[in-house]
Amino acid sequence: MKAPRFAYARPASIAEALALLKEHGGDARVLAGGQSLVPMMNFRVAAPKVLVDINRIASLAGIKVTKSFVRIGALTRHVELERSADVSKHLPLVAAAMPHIAHPAIRNRGTFGGSCALADPAAELPACAVALGATFVVAGKKGERRVAAEDFFKGLYSTTLKEGELLVAAEFPLPKPGYASAFGELARRHGDYAMVGLAAHGSKQGVRVAFFGVGDRPKAIEADSVDGILDKVDSELEPRADLHASAAMKLHLAKVLAARVLKGMEGVAA
Amino acid sequence: MNAALETIEISLTVNGERVKRSVPARLNLADFLRIELELTGTHVGCEHGVCGACTVRVDGEIVRGCLMFAAQADGCTVDTIEGLSDTREIEELQSAFVLTNALQCGFCTPGVLMAAQALLRDEPNPSRERIREYLSGNYCRCTGYQAIVDAIEAVAKARAARSVR
Numbered sequence: 074m075k076a077p078r079f080a081y082a083r084p085a086s087i088a089e090a091l092a093l094l095k096e097h098g099g100d101a102r103v104l105a106g107g108q109s110l111v112p113m114m115n116f117r118v119a120a121p122k123v124l125v126d127i128n129r130i131a132s133l134a135g136i137k138v139t140k141s142f143v144r145i146g147a148l149t150r151h152v153e154l155e156r157s158a159d160v161s162k163h164l165p166l167v168a169a170a171m172p173h174i175a176h177p178a179i180r181n182r183g184t185f186g187g188s189c190a191l192a193d194p195a196a197e198l199p200a201c202a203v204a205l206g207a208t209f210v211v212a213g214k215k216g217e218r219r220v221a222a223e224d225f226f227k228g229l230y231s232t233t234l235k236e237g238e239l240l241v242a243a244e245f246p247l248p249k250p251g252y253a254s255a256f257g258e259l260a261r262r263h264g265d266y267a268m269v270g271l272a273a274h275g276s277k278q279g280v281r282v283a284f285f286g287v288g289d290r291p292k293a294i295e296a297d298s299v300d301g302i303l304d305k306v307d308s309e310l311e312p313r314a315d316l317h318a319s320a321a322m323k324l325h326l327a328k329v330l331a332a333r334v335l336k337g338m339e340g341v342a343a
Numbered sequence: 344m345n346a347a348l349e350t351i352e353i354s355l356t357v358n359g360e361r362v363k364r365s366v367p368a369r370l371n372l373a374d375f376l377r378i379e380l381e382l383t384g385t386h387v388g389c390e391h392g393v394c395g396a397c398t399v400r401v402d403g404e405i406v407r408g409c410l411m412f413a414a415q416a417d418g419c420t421v422d423t424i425e426g427l428s429d430t431r432e433i434e435e436l437q438s439a440f441v442l443t444n445a446l447q448c449g450f451c452t453p454g455v456l457m458a459a460q461a462l463l464r465d466e467p468n469p470s471r472e473r474i475r476e477y478l479s480g481n482y483c484r485c486t487g488y489q490a491i492v493d494a495i496e497a498v499a500k501a502r503a504a505r506s507v508r
Binding site: 074075076077078079080081082083084085089092093097104107108111112115116123124125126128152172175176177178179181182262263264 | 462
């Protein structure tokens, strides 16, 4: 189908976007890459009265490396993350996740911030943010606030973003030497949403794995070692059945995938 | 553009020609190209970004025409299958598709050609596996993909052979 009627605004700055979001309140939705919101509108699952198109706000885009973190602007496209030398150097986990996200034509439009703000439970980037301990930067009427990734995701398509707020960026701490990461997912077709996936980051001191597609939000499991993670999968994951798989099958796949993917971290994260 | 409007004035370049129109906000780019400009080579299949039949180029990069509103293309350069065909940019791909029987009903073909051209531009010598991965966002219900991969691979090899000489 086609999207229902709406009014379209294209602010040129964050301040203008916030003013529009304030003016239109609950009637407004932010339009970033549109690779999830527009299908939802075409399906009539979403019918916002006003779209605030943030695509021309230059200050929302781009990747910056500072002394302590990598800052990814909300409007940074997937393709920019995929091709970024800074991302492959400092955030190899994010680089490894990129080819799994949909298809080239989608990655040319889809944005980092859109993916995180939507909070699809089967999405890759929210899991990476949780595994790497990223902090989200949110702009609102009263200025900026910062939220740890683990607290940002509240449930199915649900985050701590309040009406009138705009996700501006995420800050990923620069990994310390001795850390390794690993990423993997299982999907029916390359680029489809994951039936189950995981983003792992750790060192000899400990491992943190964010599973996705097996709950209403990324589920982090921490342990001293890879074996410790594998021991916890059964008790800590509670996947629900969906169109693609029963709960038991998802749990089985999570275990198979974890054993396969985390093997690559042995030696670094013993 | 700091007020919310239901009708938007847009000005863009389509296949090298300057175009100005007044469009409803809800009109997607694929429908704009087909209905307003009568460029019907861009096909509309699933309308939710899965099938790839509506693939067009915006500012040089392939995108889903059904997942972008025409209003968002204001100021952009858009290339459709008609443009790529007229400039002969995809001539070799078109010949190879005919030669290897890489199309039957032809519904997916414009989108597949847009994607194939984008791949060969960025990666002149892709493996068969890479071609399959890159085209994973373009559905074809006729060919079983084998002949499509054959055609793209043949063009890549022919170009590589020429550049060696």
